[in-house]
Amino acid sequence: MAPRVAHTRAVIAYRLRKLPRDLARLLWFVLRGHGRWIAKAWTWATYGDLRADARAARLTGDAEARRKAQELIRADSKARWGRAAIVLHRCVVAASGVAPVALMLWCVDSWMARTDMWPWLAELLGLIDRGWDVLKALASVLLLVAPVGWLVAAAWEGRSREPGTGWLTQPDREDADSWIDERMVSKALAHLGISPLNTFFKNGGDLLYSVPARRDGNGTYVQLRLPLGTTADMVADRRDKLAANLARAKLETWPTEGDEAGVLDLWVADKGALAGGAGEWPLQYDGQADVFDGVPFGLTQRGVVVNAPLIEANWLIGGRPGQGKSAALRTLLLGAALDPSAELWIFVMGESPDFDPFQPRTARYRMGMDDAVAEAAVAALEDLLTEMERRGKVLGEQPGRPPKVSRKLADKPRLVLHPLVCAIDECHELFQHPKFGKRAAEHAVRLIKRGRKYGIVLLLATQSPTKDSIPREVTRNVSCGVAFSVADQVANDGLLGSGRYRAGIRATDLRMKTDRGTCVAVGVTDASFDLIRTFYVPFEDEVDMVTPVIERALSIMSEDGRAIAGNAHPEIEAAPVDHLADVATVMRDERRVPTRVVLARLAEHNAAEYERWTFSDLKAILGESGFGPRKSGGVQVVRAEDVREALTRRAAPQEESG
Numbered sequence: 287m288a289p290r291v292a293h294t295r296a297v298i299a300y301r302l303r304k305l306p307r308d309l310a311r312l313l314w315f316v317l318r319g320h321g322r323w324i325a326k327a328w329t330w331a332t333y334g335d336l337r338a339d340a341r342a343a344r345l346t347g348d349a350e351a352r353r354k355a356q357e358l359i360r361a362d363s364k365a366r367w368g369r370a371a372i373v374l375h376r377c378v379v380a381a382s383g384v385a386p387v388a389l390m391l392w393c394v395d396s397w398m399a400r401t402d403m404w405p406w407l408a409e410l411l412g413l414i415d416r417g418w419d420v421l422k423a424l425a426s427v428l429l430l431v432a433p434v435g436w437l438v439a440a441a442w443e444g445r446s447r448e449p450g451t452g453w454l455t456q457p458d459r460e461d462a463d464s465w466i467d468e469r470m471v472s473k474a475l476a477h478l479g480i481s482p483l484n485t486f487f488k489n490g491g492d493l494l495y496s497v498p499a500r501r502d503g504n505g506t507y508v509q510l511r512l513p514l515g516t517t518a519d520m521v522a523d524r525r526d527k528l529a530a531n532l533a534r535a536k537l538e539t540w541p542t543e544g545d546e547a548g549v550l551d552l553w554v555a556d557k558g559a560l561a562g563g564a565g566e567w568p569l570q571y572d573g574q575a576d577v578f579d580g581v582p583f584g585l586t587q588r589g590v591v592v593n594a595p596l597i598e599a600n601w602l603i604g605g606r607p608g609q610g611k612s613a614a615l616r617t618l619l620l621g622a623a624l625d626p627s628a629e630l631w632i633f634v635m636g637e638s639p640d641f642d643p644f645q646p647r648t649a650r651y652r653m654g655m656d657d658a659v660a661e662a663a664v665a666a667l668e669d670l671l672t673e674m675e676r677r678g679k680v681l682g683e684q685p686g687r688p689p690k691v692s693r694k695l696a697d698k699p700r701l702v703l704h705p706l707v708c709a710i711d712e713c714h715e716l717f718q719h720p721k722f723g724k725r726a727a728e729h730a731v732r733l734i735k736r737g738r739k740y741g742i743v744l745l746l747a748t749q750s751p752t753k754d755s756i757p758r759e760v761t762r763n764v765s766c767g768v769a770f771s772v773a774d775q776v777a778n779d780g781l782l783g784s785g786r787y788r789a790g791i792r793a794t795d796l797r798m799k800t801d802r803g804t805c806v807a808v809g810v811t812d813a814s815f816d817l818i819r820t821f822y823v824p825f826e827d828e829v830d831m832v833t834p835v836i837e838r839a840l841s842i843m844s845e846d847g848r849a850i851a852g853n854a855h856p857e858i859e860a861a862p863v864d865h866l867a868d869v870a871t872v873m874r875d876e877r878r879v880p881t882r883v884v885l886a887r888l889a890e891h892n893a894a895e896y897e898r899w900t901f902s903d904l905k906a907i908l909g910e911s912g913f914g915p916r917k918s919g920g921v922q923v924v925r926a927e928d929v930r931e932a933l934t935r936r937a938a939p940q941e942e943s944g
């Protein structure tokens with residue numbers, strides 16, 4: 287009860303303090319109200335609206351419209367006078383009926399005493415007297431009330447029509463700095479300089495809020511439908527102004543597109559809420575991780591810890607130099623390192639010690655600018671593809687044919703389905719490598735598209751996320767895109783996916799240095815985007831807090847009875863594919879099959895092996911068996927007879943030796 291009393295007292299005191307100002311405002315409203323009435327009356331009397339139409343038509347040279355407007359003025363004027371005449375006529379008729387009777391009654395009442403009259407007449411006159419008295423009483427009350435009503439109506443007419451203004455201003459309050467409500471948002475939008483919005487507000491429009499302002503983490507969230515002619519990206523384009531209008535920094539203001547282009551999702555951070563880092567990494571001194579549950583990565587704009595998904599996810603991390611890419615990749619890998627079942631492969635395509643402390647925990651680690659590192663990285667991607675196939679087969683042999691690797695399956699050492707995390711820092715160097723680039727890109731795309739189900743995770747970091755440096759298919763298919771401060775729309779959409787910039791999800795607004803360690807991420811949580819302040823595990827100058835974590839990870843592994851070396855060489859023992867036998871199978875007892883059809887059937891039969899095969903691959907493999915495609919009816923075909931003969935030839939020496 288006490289706080290409520292205190293609050294009421296505070297509000298009353300506040301209102302009293304503001305009383306003179308409020309009264310002056312009220313007076314101004316009354317004056318303005320009269321002004322508006324006069325203006326309205328003038329417009330009505332002079333057919334102002336129609337005249338304005340006629341003027342506009344004359345200016346645009348639209349004779350037809352002008353004629354119509356003028357005809358309307360004439361017709362309106364005629365109708366108005368006609369109506370006035372009818373009213374006058376009715377008054378005259380009524381008066382001519384009522385006046386003689388009233389005059390007669392008055393005369394009779396003046397010359398005769400009521401007692402001498404017929405009783406019904408005296409009664410009628412008495413009734414009229416009483417009615418007259420009531421009318422007089424009512425009139426005197428009305429005389430008092432009417433001016434008050436008049437003033438109230440004038441004040442209402444003269445009220446401020448700007449959006450966001452209210453009669454009572456918000457009292458000073460503790461969270462006034464962070465306070466955002468619909469009126470403030472409307473007011474901020476009304477001053478963005480977007481013409482359809484301006485027209486809407488000028489005509490007294492009120493925005494429709496589908497989600498009224500509500501607390502959302504360290505800020506306020508609203509959702510609203512924009513008026514005709516306005517889209518969310520038009521608002522996002524004026525983010526500077528919107529932020530200034532809401533008294534926020536640009537980074538604290540996030541206008542993005544909602545479910546439709548005309549729906550604006552707006553999240554505004556509390557003042558200063560995004561300043562400062564994310565704090566200490568939760569696993570810095572204690573604990574272990576489970577990559578199936580995700581690893582702590584940072585704090586969202588809502589102040590919630592992000593558990594970054596590592597299983598069934600691939601990551602592309604980018605941004606301008608020195609903004610925290612490697613540190614973010616390190617944090618993800620440290621989390622993975624603290625899961626004793628995870629195997630780490632790290633390739634750094636440059637001379638950088640950023641990941642050196644991980645070496646004892648990794649099964650493969652290569653760092654450097656030379657070709658050998660690029661070759662090792664491509665070989666690793668190739669091995670991962672083979673491993674992916676093996677895992678596919680292993681999964682297929684399990685009871686119930688599980689569609690993907692689960693924690694339970696990953697924990698069965700016999701199956702060797704443990705999580706495999708492969709990180710490539712500065713990956714653009716690899717993809718642009720003159721010798722290995724093309725292969726690396728192809729392998730990476732296949733891994734990203736198909737490896738997720740098998741517990742194989744690719745983490746890529748780059749300074750240069752353009753379409754030349756990162757294959758388009760990589761950008762399109764990675765599930766988690768992370769952008770630290772980037773220079774332009776191309777880099778932004780290269781990391782976060784196309785159309786993100788337009789939708790207002792922009793890492794271009796992150797400032798170099800000031801926002802170091804803060805990134806815009808998509809796909810990491812269910813939200814359409816997150817502004818994440820990443821955790822930082824220091825590794826620079828004299829400070830190395832990474833090594834202790836790696837030491838802890840190693841001791842967790844030895845407690846768990848796991849060895850890096852064991853993990854390092856999973857039995858990649860996919861049965862070798864018998865190409866000739868496969869060709870024989872897809873011939874399906876037909877005498878001749880066009881090579882095009884053979885290739886399609888092979889891809890259907892074993893997608894992983896044959897998906898990318900071309901005519902020359904097929905020709906080469908048939909050539910190895912001593913025959914080739916033949917021409918028949920103008921198309922290249924494979925003959926069943928040739929295949930049969932090749933199989934017999936192949937079997938013969940074995941039988942002989944057997």
Ligand SMILES: Nc1ncnc2c1ncn2[C@@H]1O[C@H](COP(=O)(O)OP(=O)(O)OP(=O)(O)O)[C@@H](O)[C@H]1O
Nearest residue numbers: 563607608609610611612613802803820821822826
């Ligand atoms: N989350 C963070 N919080 C605080 N500081 C950070 C954070 N991340 C990075 N930094 C600071 O930024 C510096 C550069 O980080 P990092 O090496 O990760 O950048 P980078 O983007 O990988 O740069 P480059 O492209 O040159 O390798 C770090 O040394 C550290 O001082």
